[in-house]
Amino acid sequence: MKADPRQFRQDSARAIGDPTLRANLRHTLGRIRARRAEALAAIEDVEALRRIGNAIKQESLRRLPRLLEQLEANLVRNGVRVHWAETLAEANGIVLAIARANGVRLAVKGKSMVSEEMELNAFLAEHGIEAIEADLGEYIVQLAGQPPSHIVAPAMHMNRHQVAALFHDKLGAPDVPDIEAMTALARRILREKFQRAGMGITGVNFAIAETGTLCLVENEGNGRMVTTVPPVHVALMGIEKVIARLADLPPLMRLLTRSATGQPISTYFNWISGPRRPGEKDGPREVHLVILDNGRSAIYADAQLRETLDCVRCGACLNICPVFERIGGHAYGSMYMGPIGKLLTPQMAGLGQAGHLVGASTLCGACFEVCPVQIPIPALLLRLRQEASQPSPAGRALVRGAGGARNPAEAMVWKGWQVLHDSAAAYRVFARLAALAGDRLPAFGPLKAWARHRALPRPAPRSLHRLLRDRPGE
Amino acid sequence: MSDARTRILERLRRAESVRPYYANTEPAREREWLARQPALGDLAARFTREQELVGGRVLPVAGWDQVPAAVAPWVREFAIGSAATGAVPRLDPLRAHLAGALGVRVLTYDREIEAQRAAIFGVDCGITTVLGAIAETGTLILIPSPAEPRLLSLAPPIHLALLERRALHPTMAAFLESGAFGSGTPGSAAPLVTTPPSNLVMISGPSRTADIELTLTIGVHGPKSLLIALIG
Numbered sequence: 001m002k003a004d005p006r007q008f009r010q011d012s013a014r015a016i017g018d019p020t021l022r023a024n025l026r027h028t029l030g031r032i033r034a035r036r037a038e039a040l041a042a043i044e045d046v047e048a049l050r051r052i053g054n055a056i057k058q059e060s061l062r063r064l065p066r067l068l069e070q071l072e073a074n075l076v077r078n079g080v081r082v083h084w085a086e087t088l089a090e091a092n093g094i095v096l097a098i099a100r101a102n103g104v105r106l107a108v109k110g111k112s113m114v115s116e117e118m119e120l121n122a123f124l125a126e127h128g129i130e131a132i133e134a135d136l137g138e139y140i141v142q143l144a145g146q147p148p149s150h151i152v153a154p155a156m157h158m159n160r161h162q163v164a165a166l167f168h169d170k171l172g173a174p175d176v177p178d179i180e181a182m183t184a185l186a187r188r189i190l191r192e193k194f195q196r197a198g199m200g201i202t203g204v205n206f207a208i209a210e211t212g213t214l215c216l217v218e219n220e221g222n223g224r225m226v227t228t229v230p231p232v233h234v235a236l237m238g239i240e241k242v243i244a245r246l247a248d249l250p251p252l253m254r255l256l257t258r259s260a261t262g263q264p265i266s267t268y269f270n271w272i273s274g275p276r277r278p279g280e281k282d283g284p285r286e287v288h289l290v291i292l293d294n295g296r297s298a299i300y301a302d303a304q305l306r307e308t309l310d311c312v313r314c315g316a317c318l319n320i321c322p323v324f325e326r327i328g329g330h331a332y333g334s335m336y337m338g339p340i341g342k343l344l345t346p347q348m349a350g351l352g353q354a355g356h357l358v359g360a361s362t363l364c365g366a367c368f369e370v371c372p373v374q375i376p377i378p379a380l381l382l383r384l385r386q387e388a389s390q391p392s393p394a395g396r397a398l399v400r401g402a403g404g405a406r407n408p409a410e411a412m413v414w415k416g417w418q419v420l421h422d423s424a425a426a427y428r429v430f431a432r433l434a435a436l437a438g439d440r441l442p443a444f445g446p447l448k449a450w451a452r453h454r455a456l457p458r459p460a461p462r463s464l465h466r467l468l469r470d471r472p473g474e
Numbered sequence: 475m476s477d478a479r480t481r482i483l484e485r486l487r488r489a490e491s492v493r494p495y496y497a498n499t500e501p502a503r504e505r506e507w508l509a510r511q512p513a514l515g516d517l518a519a520r521f522t523r524e525q526e527l528v529g530g531r532v533l534p535v536a537g538w539d540q541v542p543a544a545v546a547p548w549v550r551e552f553a554i555g556s557a558a559t560g561a562v563p564r565l566d567p568l569r570a571h572l573a574g575a576l577g578v579r580v581l582t583y584d585r586e587i588e589a590q591r592a593a594i595f596g597v598d599c600g601i602t603t604v605l606g607a608i609a610e611t612g613t614l615i616l617i618p619s620p621a622e623p624r625l626l627s628l629a630p631p632i633h634l635a636l637l638e639r640r641a642l643h644p645t646m647a648a649f650l651e652s653g654a655f656g657s658g659t660p661g662s663a664a665p666l667v668t669t670p671p672s673n674l675v676m677i678s679g680p681s682r683t684a685d686i687e688l689t690l691t692i693g694v695h696g697p698k699s700l701l702i703a704l705i706g
Contacts, residue, residue: 024687031688048507051500058494059502065486078669084479136694137685155685163686183683183691190695195591211655211670221628221681221696228624228673229587239482246655250646251504261684265611265646267528268696269676271655277672279620282587293482301489307496376496 005333005345005354012360015327021157025328028156032319035262036370042264043254053255054374057310060243064300067209067242068291074212078274080287091292092123095201095234098288099129102232104198108190110216110223111135112203113151113313114236114292116335117348120201131201134190134222136183143170149329151336152260152315157328190222200226200284204237205312206252207289208271210245214289216270217256224268233284235272239296240309252312255372260314295348298400304383305399308343310373317367317377323360332357339367339377346384347399355388355405409446434459504647517609517642518704524612528679529692530700538564541703542571545634548701549576552632557599558583560622565601565636583623600626600697601634606641608649614677614702615649624673633697635677639706646676 015021040046060067072082085091091114099107107124109115109131121131121142133142137154141147144166148154155163160177168175173185202223206215214235216223227233243252257263276283299305318324318338329337334345334354342361346354358381367377388405420430447456462470514520522532535544548554549572556579557572559565572578583594594600602622606615614635618624627633643649655670681696692698 028688044511045507048500048510051498052502052504052507055498055500055502058498062490062494065483065490068483068486078672084482086478086482090478134695135685136683140685153685153688156688158686160687160689179686179689179691182686183694187694191595194695195595213670219681220683220694222694224624224628224675225695228628239486246650247504247647248502250650251507253646254504263528263678264524265608265613265676265678267677267679267682269613269678271670271674271676272672273670273674274672277620280618280672281583281585281590281620281623282625283618283623283672291482293478293485297482297485297489300486301492303492304495306492306494374498 005349005357007333008331008354008357008360011331011333012327015331020159020162021328022326024157024159025325027159028153029319029325032153032261036259036316036319037262039258039262039264043258049251049255050372050374052251053312053372054310056243056248056252057312057373060248061240061300061306061309063244064239064242067244068239070209071207071212071242072291074209075214075274075289076212078212079277080212080214080274080289083288083290084293085290086293088118088292088294091118091236091290091294092120094288094290095120095236096124096127096129098232098234098286099124099127099199102198102286104129104232106193106197107131107199107201108134108193108197108222108226108230109138110200110202110218110226111138111154112201112236113335114203114238115201116148117292117294118236120236132190132193132197134194134226135218135220136186136222139186139190140166143167147330147335149337150315150318151313157330190225194225194229197230199232199234200228200230201234201236202226204235204241204289205256206249207237207242208244208246208249209242211273213246213271213273215249216272217253217266217268218270219261219263219267221268223270227270227272228283231284232286232288233272233275234288234290236290236292238292238294240300240311256312256314259316259370259372295400299347302399305343305347305380307375308340308347308380310375311340311344312373313340314372316370316372320366320370322362322364322366339381340375343375343377343380343384346388346401350401350404351384351388351399352401352404355384355401358384358388358405428465431459431463431465435461435463508645508647514609514644517644518639521607521609521612521642522704524610525679525700525702526612528612529682530612530679530702532702532704535703535705538705539567541636541705542568544703545701546571546576548634549578552599552699552701554578554599554632556581556597557601557634558594558597558626558630559601560584560619560626562603562621564603568601583626587623587625594625595629597630599632599634600628600630601636602626603636604641605654606643606649606652607637608644608646608676609642610645612678613646615654615674616677617655617671617674619671624675627675627677628696631693631697632699632701633677633680634701634703636703636705639704 140155149157164177167173336344
């Protein structure tokens with residue numbers, strides 16, 4: 001299954017018609033929403049906390065280049081090797097070079113959205129290196145040959161029966177939908193992999209500039225295994241993950257885990273500040289950090305769109321979204337799905353590739369209301385819609401592929417609309433014609449497609465202007 | 475790739491002075507917000523309640539000398555046949571009791587993992603001290619060291635943690651302000667001057683997942699049981 005945002009219309013239509021998927025999504029999203037609500041109800045003044053979260057991310061972004069340099073200097077002092085990549089190809093090349101230098105044949109991975117962005121597993125496989133996902137959800141979708149369908153719960157589109165069938169098919173397990181037994185099997189298989197792997201690969205949730213520390217949030221312990229047992233650890237992060245101070249961590253963590261899974265804190269919260277030191281008995285001998293741009297610096301250049309980079313990848317906007325609830329994550333054709341994906345994917349892949357994703361929203365605003373760092377997702381979607389159908393207004397940075405989702409027929413309709421409203425005479429003629437023919441509007445071409453899910457407007461036989469003019473007594 | 479570095483940083487520097495489109499005047503600090511939160515009450519009680527909510531077990535013990543006798547019921551309940559500790563003299567009485575009266579095979583994790591991997595992955599229970607804990611969320615804080623390596627609290631299916639009551643901090647912020655991580659003052663303008671520990675881990679309950687149908691399942695990759703003696 002190859003992800004492709006251009007297939008969104010077909011893929012979302014197929015998803016809506018899949019009753020199993022719809023039932024699975026209703027079940028899991030119902031649970032995850034309830035847990036988030038419960039966790040946030042237990043603390044006072046959540047709104048102020050969200051403003052603090054937003055302020056921390058804004059402040060970090062305001063100082064981004066300096067913080068990245070400070071992070072690098074401190075990491076290097078701590079013994080971590082830092083690499084920079086402008087493109088996905090560069091990032092993949094860096095990981096491959098590290099793997100080759102260490103004779104790695106097998107790598108184990110913690111969950112990393114950046115590695116999904118890089119399509120790292122496929123790239124390493126092409127070069128003879130096997131990369132195995134260690135997060136249970138990621139392991140399931142990897143076995144199924146699918147991309148993750150959610151940034152926090154990658155296999156949320158599958159139910160226990162589907163996972164059992166998959167484990168039966170791929171691992172020879174009995175086809176019994178027993179969640180504990182399936183988890184135990186994955187534990188057994190992956191424990192052996194952790195010990196054999198030559199390299200561990202993870203993402204980064206927060207990077208602390210003042211100490212040179214990489215923070216990793218996880219529940220399963222796979223993140224600890226991957227960063228402790230193999231001799232080499234490679235961490236991957238986007239440039240936006242850096243924050244200035246240790247003191248920024250508590251409020252961001254407070255928001256992140258409650259918003260993501262409804263936990264006050266994750267089971268494990270790892271702070272990694274370097275490789276195994278002299279005298280230490282375990283831990284990797286090498287730690288590398290790859291800092292990836294891939295279009296983020298262009299997002300950074302725009303004062304409004306920059307807020308996209310506040311995202312802490314909690315998934316709350318996916319969980320609350322009425323569109324995501326109906327189509328799931330795969331239909332978006334991108335590793336970033338749901339509301340935040342509709343912002344990230346078009347800005348990274350270009351509006352020409354993914355411009356229509358920004359239309360897949362009712363602008364209901366639920367995503368903004370749950371976002372722990374208050375990203376104004378609806379406003380940014382509107383901005384991108386504008387960018388998608390016409391070039392940027394002067395003075396603003398161009399989004400890649402601006403105007404790329406321009407539809408000539410739609411543009412013509414709006415042009416006509418403008419002409420009608422510019423001229424009183426034209427408007428009068430149009431209103432008269434509409435009154436005569438409006439209820440017999442033939443539905444064909446684009447109008448027919450538009451009318452398939454909507455009622456066509458029926459103009460009144462007498463317009464409001466006419467009614468006012470003809471009022472008796474005047 | 476120094477070229478990539480230069481180009482990325484140049485692009486960011488060019489855009490650095492862009493004024494934020496959405497101004498936020500909230501101070502980027504948690505302190506005032508924390509002060510408005512309800513009081514935590516007794517720290518030990520809060521810690522215990524939060525740990526138990528996530529599946530950990532907490533046993534109050536009067537003092538270090540009581541630990542060997544206090545953990546004996548756990549040894550029977552969890553059928554602990556073998557246990558590993560680091561090279562920590564303070565644990566010698568416990569080790570002696572385990573190996574003697576309780577008949578547990580006790581080993582010491584005192585060589586590099588490459589020489590001890592099978593033993594550490596094969597033992598029933600890893601025993602560690604901890605640096606401290608956070609009462610609000612029921613979180614243990616461990617800084618693995620040459621004496622107590624990382625895998626002791628990760629590889630064995632049972633983790634027995636020894637926590638002193640006086641090491642309880644109310645919140646994560648309070649722990650950071652105690653200066654236990656590096657010697658600088660977090661949040662102040664002064665940078666941290668010492669090298670931070672290579673690894674710090676916060677642990678709240680046994681390993682868990684909810685990746686299949688959002689159904690909570692305990693014991694994925696890390697310990698299936700977390701037992702905590704709360705000493706003092």
